[in-house]
Amino acid sequence: MRFPRFLLLLCCTWLPCLAVDHWAYVPPLEVRPAEGAHPVDALLGIARKQAGIRPAKLAEPRRWVERAAYTLTGLPASEDHLVRIEAKPDEVTWRAIIDEMLANPAYGERWARHWMDVARYADTRGYNFDQDNRYPYAYTYRDWLIRAFNDDLPYGQFVKLQIAADHLTDRADHPDLAALGFLTVGPRSGHVETIDDRVDVVTRGFLSSTVSCARCHDHKTDPISTEDYYSIYSIFENTDEPDDKPLIGKPQDEAAHASFLEELAKLEATDLAERQAIVDQVRTPETSAVYLELAWLAFDGKWDSPEISSESFKRGRYRLKAVEKWSEFLQITALGDQAAPRLRQWQEEMAASDDGGRKSLSLALATEWAQAEGDNDLAKLAHDTRCPLSHDADRIRSFMDQEDNNRQRARAGALAKLQIEHPGSPPRAMSLRDREEWSPARVFRRGNPGDAGEPFEREWLSFLGGGKFEEGKSPRLALAEKIADPANPMTARVIVNRVWAWHFGEALTEPGDFGPQQVEPPLRPLIDWLATRFTADGGSLKELHRLLLTSRAFRLAPDGPPSNLAKDEGNTYFWKWNRRRAEFEAMRDRLLATAGSLDTTTPGGRSVNLGDAAADRRRSVYAFVDRYELPSTFVSFDLPHPDHHSPKRIETTVPQQALFFLNSPLLLRQASKLADNPEFRGLPDHATRLTWLYQRLFNRKPTADEFEFALAWLQNADPADYLPRLGGAWEVRHAPDTGGPLGELQSFPVFDDNQWKTGPDLATAPIPWLSAAAGHDHAATGHALVLRWRAFGPGKVRMIGSVERTQNTGDTLAWDVVDKHGKILASAPLPAEAKTGIDGDGEWTAVIPGDTLDFILRAPNGHNSAGVKWDLKILGMEEDDSKPVEVGHFNRDFPRSDSSPAAPPPADPWADLIQMLWASNEFHYID
Numbered sequence: 001m002r003f004p005r006f007l008l009l010l011c012c013t014w015l016p017c018l019a020v021d022h023w024a025y026v027p028p029l030e031v032r033p034a035e036g037a038h039p040v041d042a043l044l045g046i047a048r049k050q051a052g053i054r055p056a057k058l059a060e061p062r063r064w065v066e067r068a069a070y071t072l073t074g075l076p077a078s079e080d081h082l083v084r085i086e087a088k089p090d091e092v093t094w095r096a097i098i099d100e101m102l103a104n105p106a107y108g109e110r111w112a113r114h115w116m117d118v119a120r121y122a123d124t125r126g127y128n129f130d131q132d133n134r135y136p137y138a139y140t141y142r143d144w145l146i147r148a149f150n151d152d153l154p155y156g157q158f159v160k161l162q163i164a165a166d167h168l169t170d171r172a173d174h175p176d177l178a179a180l181g182f183l184t185v186g187p188r189s190g191h192v193e194t195i196d197d198r199v200d201v202v203t204r205g206f207l208s209s210t211v212s213c214a215r216c217h218d219h220k221t222d223p224i225s226t227e228d229y230y231s232i233y234s235i236f237e238n239t240d241e242p243d244d245k246p247l248i249g250k251p252q253d254e255a256a257h258a259s260f261l262e263e264l265a266k267l268e269a270t271d272l273a274e275r276q277a278i279v280d281q282v283r284t285p286e287t288s289a290v291y292l293e294l295a296w297l298a299f300d301g302k303w304d305s306p307e308i309s310s311e312s313f314k315r316g317r318y319r320l321k322a323v324e325k326w327s328e329f330l331q332i333t334a335l336g337d338q339a340a341p342r343l344r345q346w347q348e349e350m351a352a353s354d355d356g357g358r359k360s361l362s363l364a365l366a367t368e369w370a371q372a373e374g375d376n377d378l379a380k381l382a383h384d385t386r387c388p389l390s391h392d393a394d395r396i397r398s399f400m401d402q403e404d405n406n407r408q409r410a411r412a413g414a415l416a417k418l419q420i421e422h423p424g425s426p427p428r429a430m431s432l433r434d435r436e437e438w439s440p441a442r443v444f445r446r447g448n449p450g451d452a453g454e455p456f457e458r459e460w461l462s463f464l465g466g467g468k469f470e471e472g473k474s475p476r477l478a479l480a481e482k483i484a485d486p487a488n489p490m491t492a493r494v495i496v497n498r499v500w501a502w503h504f505g506e507a508l509t510e511p512g513d514f515g516p517q518q519v520e521p522p523l524r525p526l527i528d529w530l531a532t533r534f535t536a537d538g539g540s541l542k543e544l545h546r547l548l549l550t551s552r553a554f555r556l557a558p559d560g561p562p563s564n565l566a567k568d569e570g571n572t573y574f575w576k577w578n579r580r581r582a583e584f585e586a587m588r589d590r591l592l593a594t595a596g597s598l599d600t601t602t603p604g605g606r607s608v609n610l611g612d613a614a615a616d617r618r619r620s621v622y623a624f625v626d627r628y629e630l631p632s633t634f635v636s637f638d639l640p641h642p643d644h645h646s647p648k649r650i651e652t653t654v655p656q657q658a659l660f661f662l663n664s665p666l667l668l669r670q671a672s673k674l675a676d677n678p679e680f681r682g683l684p685d686h687a688t689r690l691t692w693l694y695q696r697l698f699n700r701k702p703t704a705d706e707f708e709f710a711l712a713w714l715q716n717a718d719p720a721d722y723l724p725r726l727g728g729a730w731e732v733r734h735a736p737d738t739g740g741p742l743g744e745l746q747s748f749p750v751f752d753d754n755q756w757k758t759g760p761d762l763a764t765a766p767i768p769w770l771s772a773a774a775g776h777d778h779a780a781t782g783h784a785l786v787l788r789w790r791a792f793g794p795g796k797v798r799m800i801g802s803v804e805r806t807q808n809t810g811d812t813l814a815w816d817v818v819d820k821h822g823k824i825l826a827s828a829p830l831p832a833e834a835k836t837g838i839d840g841d842g843e844w845t846a847v848i849p850g851d852t853l854d855f856i857l858r859a860p861n862g863h864n865s866a867g868v869k870w871d872l873k874i875l876g877m878e879e880d881d882s883k884p885v886e887v888g889h890f891n892r893d894f895p896r897s898d899s900s901p902a903a904p905p906p907a908d909p910w911a912d913l914i915q916m917l918w919a920s921n922e923f924h925y926i927d
Contacts (some may be wrong), residue, residue, distance in 0.1 A: 003157065023521075024208075024514040025223075025463055027489050030527035039533070040551035043526040048573045051522075055552070056560030056576040057764045061089035065097060067577070070926045071503045072101040072545065074110040074586040074619075075593050075600075083701055085642035091550070098549050102542050105603050106619075108150030111541075113585055113621045114502050115145055119162075119181075119908050120197075122627035122642035123607045125188040131409035133628065136419035137245060137428045141181020142621065143604040148179075155495060155539030156484040159461055161208055161475045163480035166433050175248045177429035184241060184430040186626055187643050192449050198236045199229065204645045206483050208494045208514040211461070222515040223463040226443045231458040234441035235475045238434060243429040256424030263418055271411050272722075275393040278404065282322055282388055289366035290315050291388065293358055293375070295326035296350050322399040325388050333381060340377050420606070434474050464488060490514060491530035496544065500530070501648060503548050505578035506571070512647030522572060537795075573590055581924050583649060584621035584637035588666070591918055592616060594697050595670040596677060613669060633660065661919035671911040671918070682911075688716055689910070697917050710913060717909040726795035726850060726876045727887050729901035730787060730894065732756045732772045737784040737858050741822065745786060748772070754896075769863055774894035776806070779813050779859035779866040787855040789874050789888050792903040796844040796880070797887065799825070799853050801872040804835040810865025816856045819845050825853075832865065844877070849903055857889075 011181040033042035048055060062077075065085050069077035081097050098220040101107060148158055161168060162182035169176050176763045182205075196212060203211035213219050214229040251257040265452040281287050294315070298308050305320060308327075312318040319702060334343035346365050350358050369389065369522050372378035380390040391399065400408065420427045426925040440455035458475055460482050468479035483491055494514065501507035509521035530544070548554060553574050560576040571578060582590065588610075599617040607624035611631065615622075625634075627642050636656035640646030661667055674680070674696075683689045690710055694702040702710065736743035748756035750765075754772040759765025762778070770780035777785055791797065799817050810832045817826040817838060825843060828836045838855075845853065853874065860868050874888030895901075917923065 010775045022223075022491055022516045023524060024493060024518070025296075027487075028493070028532050029525055031525045031529040031532070033529065037086060038551050039529065039546065040526065040553055043529060044523070044553055044574060047523055047526070051567055051573055053564050053568055053573050053575050054561050056557040058555050059484075059551065059557040059577060059927075061085040061094075061520055063577075064089075064094065064555075066699075067554065067926055068098060068101055068549055070582065070586060072098075072110065072549075073104055073106040074113070074589050075598075076104055076590050077571065077699060079699060089678045095550060097545055100544060105146075105150055106600055107527045108146040108148075109603060109619050109621045110586075111149040111502075112142060112145035114498075115149075116142065117140045117640050118201075118498070118622070119145075119185065120187075120201060120640075120642045120645050121181075121185055122187075122625040124625075124627045126627045126643065127189065128628070132413035132416040134416055134420055135185060135430065136416050137178075137430050138181060138185045138919055139605065139607050139622075140178040140248065140427045140429055141185055142772070143427075144175065144178035144181065144581050146194040146621070147175075149541065152540055152542045153673055155492075155534070155541060156486070159484040159491065160477075160480040160537070163202060163483070164474065164477040166431055167474050173247050174572060175429075177246055177431045178248055178427075180429060180431045183236070183430060195233055195236045199232050201481075201645050202483070203232065204512070204647070206494065207462075207490045208497075208511060209463075209490070210515060215444075220517075221517050225462060227441075227456060227459070228463070230441050230443045231460075232479065234439070234458055235479055238438045239432045239476065240435055241430070241432045247426055248429050248472070249309070249427040251424050251426055253424060256422070257426065258424065260418070260422045260424030260426075263422065267411065267415050267418060267900045269406075271415075272393055274407060274411070277390065278319075278396045278399060281317075281318075282391065282399065283370070285363065285366040285370045287318070287358070288369070288389070289363040291322055292330075292366055294318065294323045295330050296347070296362070297357070298323060298327045300351070319399050319401045319404070321401070325386075325399065329384075329386050329388065329559050331726050332383075332386065340381060342377055343381075411913050434476060438475075446749050450737040464490065483544050492535050492539075493527055494542075496530040496534050497527060498647075499541065499544055499919040500548065503545075503554065504574060505580040507648065510647075521822060531880075545879055552786040577927070579925055579927055582652060582926060583651075584634065584639055585623075587637070587924060588620045590923070591667075591670060592619075594918075595674045597670060597673060611665075613665070616666065632656070633664070636660065652807055658919070667915055667918065668911075671914040672908065674914050675911040686711055690714075693914065693917065694712055697878045697914075698922060714736070714909055714913065717912075720907075722907040722909060724793040724904045724906060726793040726797075726878045727789045728793075728874065730788050730789055730888065730890055731900055732895055733786040733788060734758075734767070734770060735784050735786060737860075739860065742784055742786070742856070745781075745788075751896065754894075769866065774812055775871065776867065776869045777857065779863045779868065783859075787857075787872060787890060789853045789890075790900065790903075791847040791851045792849055793878070794848045795876050795878040796846050797853060797874050798842070798844050798884075799838055799872065799874055801853065801870060801890075803828075803830060803833060803857075804869045805830055805832050805836065806867045806869055807865035809832040811859065813863075813864040813866055813868065814858045814860055816854075816858075818854045818856060820847075820852045830868070838872070 014495055031043065033039035037045070044055075050590040062082050062085060065077045065081045069075060069081070084093055085097060119141075121142060122136070123135055124133045126133065148161075155160075155725040157168075161176050161179035163180075165174075165176050165179040182201070183198050186194065186201060188524060189196055196215060200212040203209045208225070210219070210222065211224055211229055211232065213222070214224045214226050215233075216226075218225045251260075273619055278810065282291065294308065294312055297311065299301070301307075303311070305324070308323050309320045312320060312323055330343065330347070332338075333340050334347040339347070342365075346361060349361050353361060369378045369382060372382065381387055384390060388399070391709060397408075419428075438769060441458045442452040442455055445451040445453055459468055460479075464482075469475045469482075482488065486492070494511070497507050497509060497511055508523050508527050510518050530547075534540075534544055539715070554577075556575070556577045558577040563877050564575055568575065581587075589598060593600075597616045598619065600619070605622065608618050608622050610618075610620065610623045610633070623634075625639075625642055630639070630641060636654060637660075638652055640649060640652055680689060680692055683692055687707075690707060691701055694700060694706070732748060733745040734748065735745045748758060750759060752760060753773055757771040758767040762769050762771055767780050767783050769778045770783055770785060771778045772785055772787065779785060789797075789799070803815055805813070812832070815830060815836075815838075816824050818824055825845065826838055830836060847853075855870075856870055857868065870890070872890040873886055875884045876887035877884050
């Protein structure tokens with residue numbers, strides 16, 4: 001059905017008029033829960049009674065602890081907590097366990113990750129190919145969040161610091177400056193879009209209000225005007241991010257820090273030298289003379305930029321922006337009534353001269369200018385900030401052309417790499433600061449920055465009362481104070497709604513938009529009471545956690561009276577526990593914790609790539625988040641895209657999630673690690689091992705059915721199924737060659753410049769010229785070069801590839817492919833400038849672990865011009881009817897160690913069982 005346009009326009013005009021009385025924009029209701037009961041349960045009880053709903057019974061006490069461990073720390077419940085609650089499930093024990101979890105540093109890591117969704121955290125700026133797009137210090141904002149939650153920073157201060165920490169700290173190296181990462185870790189896609197992103201994250205993050213919808217026109221459904229939007233836009237428009245970000249700490253490793261400073265000094269010296277070279281080019285008389293001549297011609301001929309650029313290019317490397325700046329300066333100082341006498345004279349002489357004369361006149365003026373001192377008019381003009389001669393190495397950036405900027409970006413990329421990767425790089429805050437001169441607020445008509453309206457005075461959001469910001473104070477600080485003001489009816493409502501959702505799985509009302517499109521929630525009295533209580537408690541999040549977790553609502557069973565389903569199938573009144581699946585970060589952390597890999601003793605630090613095995617000890621909150629190329633695992637498990645604020649996570653069920661638990665390197669590594677646990681391996685039999693595993697993963701013993709099934713599966717496992725997969729490794733050897741069977745294989749003593757050889761210099765080595773690199777080699781008389789592939793698993797294999805002589809003269813060489821019994825599978829002579837293929841007539845060779853295939857290169861007729869190029873591969877099949885695949889490639893897998901690689905150990909059915917248990921619903925769902 002299509003609505004008539006006039007009705008749509010009527011709705012868009014009418015709705016905002018009524019929205020000023022919207023429930024979220026007015027002060028909270030005065031609600032007084034009945035005395036004696038828990039306030040949360042009392043208010044829920046009233047709503048349930050009105051809806052005709054009965055709550056579920058309490059879950060068993062161990063479930064309380066498992067839920068609290070998940071929602072507060074994101075880690076498995078401790079055995080101590082489970083034992084204590086099962087032994088004494090009273091309120092005293094329960095409150096003590098909650099307090100212990102809140103005191104655990106893991107709490108801050110868990111809740112920082114929640115807020116990072118709100119703050120659209122990422123470690124990169126987004127699409128940016130012409131320089132390193134990483135934020136070297138994004139991690140300092142994440143670490144600040146962890147500390148803020150662990151320290152129970154009052155929420156009002158939490159809000160203000162993330163908007164205006166530079167106005168609330170008393171020293172230039174204060175750690176709280178890192179809070180400004182809330183504004184600065186967002187995407188970068190142009191100046192205007194960056195500011196819009198900051199307006200959006202502030203208003204949606206703290207107020208759940210879509211203020212950015214008023215960027216091009218008054219909001220269509222909410223009482224938000226374009227003046228509201230551009231009032232806030234102008235605040236962030238008048239900020240800058242310092243290039244030299246403030247230090248907020250020092251690395252513990254002083255030697256690493258000294259090394260970092262040394263490398264930094266080299267990069268800074270290079271950068272300064274490159275900029276100074278531009279300064280010298282502009283100031284040197286011979287080059288400044290050309291700039292003067294070009295500038296005069298430009299203003300005399302009224303050239304446009306393409307003409308200036310073309311004429312500058314004809315004379316050499318002369319920068320367009322410098323010519324334009326000279327032209328502007330000379331029009332002021334060489335023409336008109338205010339012209340400097342010497343420059344007026346020069347201008348008149350230039351007008352009367354020819355091309356050759358103008359060059360001479362410009363050189364004479366440039367030389368005179370370079371030698372001018374003291375009170376000389378030219379000396380004074382050289383210090384005029386408008387004069388190109390006044391530009392030093394810092395200001396010279398404004399003259400840079402495309403080539404300069406490319407080189408600058410390359411230097412910036414090297415600096416970012418050093419700051420990110422060097423262990424001695426100190427933490428810095430991604431701060432910003434107000435400009436000294438503030439531009440006024442203006443509305444961009446229809447969002448077009450090129451069509452700005454008249455200036456107007458910045459004001460607080462009209463739908464929350466409006467009014468001018470406090471005089472004599474940074475408008476950004478005033479904005480932060482307005483948002484954090486206890487009298488603001490939205491801020492407390494928004495955060496208690498978020499916290500409720502992160503504990504109970506669903507929010508009390510839609511967390512993404514508190515505007516008039518959201519009808520008054522059925523549990524508004526509960527929202528309002530929680531907001532009032534939260535404010536009265538000084539904005540303590542830990543007190544809010546205690547309040548929510550000690551309610552019966554948090555401890556209800558996941559199943560309740562069936563009659564409720566017809567009245568409230570969606571559990572709007574929280575009459576039962578919302579059974580839900582752990583999100584990716586908690587799932588991974590719980591997996592690593594049960595595997596015994598997780599290190600919870602060293603919070604904070606630089607972000608890590610979760611795909612690296614070295615990251616298996618780190619919690620998921622420390623993941624490197626690439627805004628432009630979000631890892632596929634994050635996408636598969638519903639991590640919100642960090643281009644935008646995310647009010648809540650969606651939950652999908654897709655095949656990639658199941659495949660992750662079957663094939664991911666993380667699961668394979670951790671399953672093998674747990675299966676190799678010394679305590680586990682030391683147990684006497686399958687039965688005790690099985691009990692140990694269930695206790696480790698689920699904090700319980702297996703049921704009789706589980707025990708019987710797992711035991712039968714382990715006993716029936718076929719050892720042949722657990723042999724290593726078909727694959728192998730290469731070795732580089734040599735042996736005496738007398739024309740018959742080879743002598744004993746020997747290792748090469750020297751590996752240098754990515755090449756195996758018998759001495760540092762090929763010509764004078766013990767075996768002259770004999771050598772092997774990844775794609776080429778050199779033969780030697782009386783010695784065979786042997787490239788050996790050793791199988792790690794069973795199957796059938798075949799060596800394929802090509803061998804090519806690189807010179808058009810020289811002795812004829814020969815090559816063979818030989819199996820472990822010495823049988824020649826393929827063979828051919830290799831004369832000068834010849835190329836032969838290797839295929840062994842398509843014959844497959846059966847191998848078991850340890851079997852070999854050798855490629856042997858000989859020089860039976862001498863090694864004159866005996867250089868060879870090659871490309872050697874091993875094709876393999878694990879079964880006769882399987883498709884051949886590449887299982888070895890010499891150039892790619894070129895061995896850089898003399899040691900023969902150890903074959904991987906056989907797989908373990910216990911590791912498979914562990915993977916199955918980790919993939920189970922019990923491990924993933926919070927009951």
